[in-house]
Amino acid sequence: MKNPLFFEPIYQERVWGGVGLRTFLGRTLPTSAPIGESWEIVDRPEAQSVVSRGAARGKSLRELLAEFPKEIMGPRFLPESPFPILVKWLDCRERLSLQVHPPAAVAKELNGEPKTENWYIARAEAGAGLIVGLKEGTSREHFEKAIEAQTLEEYVHRFEVVEGESILVRSGQIHAIDGGNLILEIQQNSDTTYRVYDWGRVGLDGKPRQLHVDESLASIDFDDIEPKSMKPVDGDSLLASCEEIKIEKYEMKERRRIGFAKEESPRLVHVISGEFRISGDDGVENAGTGDNCLLPYQADFEIETVQPGVLLVTSDFV
Numbered sequence: 402m403k404n405p406l407f408f409e410p411i412y413q414e415r416v417w418g419g420v421g422l423r424t425f426l427g428r429t430l431p432t433s434a435p436i437g438e439s440w441e442i443v444d445r446p447e448a449q450s451v452v453s454r455g456a457a458r459g460k461s462l463r464e465l466l467a468e469f470p471k472e473i474m475g476p477r478f479l480p481e482s483p484f485p486i487l488v489k490w491l492d493c494r495e496r497l498s499l500q501v502h503p504p505a506a507v508a509k510e511l512n513g514e515p516k517t518e519n520w521y522i523a524r525a526e527a528g529a530g531l532i533v534g535l536k537e538g539t540s541r542e543h544f545e546k547a548i549e550a551q552t553l554e555e556y557v558h559r560f561e562v563v564e565g566e567s568i569l570v571r572s573g574q575i576h577a578i579d580g581g582n583l584i585l586e587i588q589q590n591s592d593t594t595y596r597v598y599d600w601g602r603v604g605l606d607g608k609p610r611q612l613h614v615d616e617s618l619a620s621i622d623f624d625d626i627e628p629k630s631m632k633p634v635d636g637d638s639l640l641a642s643c644e645e646i647k648i649e650k651y652e653m654k655e656r657r658r659i660g661f662a663k664e665e666s667p668r669l670v671h672v673i674s675g676e677f678r679i680s681g682d683d684g685v686e687n688a689g690t691g692d693n694c695l696l697p698y699q700a701d702f703e704i705e706t707v708q709p710g711v712l713l714v715t716s717d718f719v
Contacts, residue, residue: 402465402472403682403700405670406457407692408450410490413438416605419494421583425524426490426691434605438491441693442669444484444590454686474667475698478719483590485718486646488669488693491520491584497577498610499532499553499598502591503620504573511616513595515572518588519641519648521713522566523673526581533568533576534558534625541623548614553598558627565633565711567650569641573622585671587715589645595620640713647717653677653706661702666716668696675710679703 412422412430415437422428422439430436442462443450450462457465462484465473470480502516520531535544539556547553557575562582570576575597578584596610597617604610631640641648651659653675661668663682670679676689682700687707696702698719704712 402457402469402697404455404684405679405681405686405688405702406455406465406695406697407453407686407688408442408462409453411440411443411448411450412436413440414605416602416610417493417495417497417580419492421492421494421524422490425583428691435494436492438489440487440489442484442486442488442695445487445592447592455684472699473695473697474719475664485590486669486715487588487590488671489586489588490691491578491582491586493578493580493582493584495580496600498596498600499557499575499577500594500596501575501617501620502572502593503595503616504622507619508572508593511619513593513616514589514591516589516591516593517569517571517643517645518586519567519569519646520578521585521587521640521673522562522564522582523585524583525562525564525566528561529581530559530561530579531568531576531582531630532557532559532579533570534574534628535623537626539623539626541618544621544623545618548597551601560630562630563633566630567640568628568630569643571643573620574625574628575621585673585713587646587648587669587671587713645718646715649714651712651714653704653712654709655706658703658705660704661696663699663701667698667719668702669715670694670696670704671713671715673711673713675706675712676708677710677712678705678707680705
């Protein structure tokens with residue numbers, strides 16, 4: 402396992418989705434229904450990434466982790482453990498529900514999983530925004546009354562975003578994504594989401610979607626007031642660094658090369674734009690806009706610009 406591992410995307414229909422993955426990433430979508438999510442790298446019972454190229458083509462991520470745990474993930478990884486990160490593209494044509502993921506301290510009690518996630522705005526229409534946290538002056542009492550009155554929008558913190566903006570959303574933070582955003586989401590391996598409000602919308606079946614008000618109230622951090630996003634900057638930058646993940650952005654100009662030494666950390670490479678040549682110890686693969694791949698722990702890698710663009714690199718997740 403000394404080459405980059407690429408996987409087949411798993412597309413998910415969502416009432417708020419669209420065709421942006423085809424329009425902006427050049428993907429061939431499997432249906433005319435709205436596609437809201439592409440699960441790029443996932444190791445869950447209900448969804449399993451399968452290698453799309455190279456010697457391991459056709460093998461699942463779970464099979465590889467069971468067969469080569471130390472080579473791919475390093476000496477601290479337990480073979481029976483799931484891959485700790487889930488990578489998604491989100492095409493948000495309409496606003497998502499107002500939701501929260503349970504913090505670790507309460508997740509077990511609620512039979513859920515914590516989920517801290519990072520959003521990188523790859524594209525944003527004029528006026529598109531995010532909702533993260535609560536407005537100044539909002540208390541739990543205000544929030545509970547607003548649920549009953551269906552006026553929650555008055556108490557949540559909304560701000561407009563532009564391409565290249567990024568924000569770390571921790572478990573316990575109330576949040577939603579506005580329509581008009583194409584987002585790369587890098588998150589803990591969890592699929593626990595509690596909807597507290599859905600803007601009066603119905604699902605693809607024409608029925609109101611399930612809400613989880615009690616679970617949401619048990620999970621929300623009511624001290625999370627008007628958090629700030631990271632604005633775009635020229636050059637390389639550190640987007641996120643927390644207990645769960647580290648995410649770095651690289652501005653890859655012409656003829657630029659960056660290298661990653663073996664036995665430091667497995668890494669995930671996310672191509673926001675451009676095209677790159679990724680050389681491992683046993684071969685070379687090209688990666689273009691929208692691609693995501695896993696660089697195993699036990700190999701050296703070099704990434705070279707073919708067409709200038711932007712890369713994100715995720716590490717420190719084991």
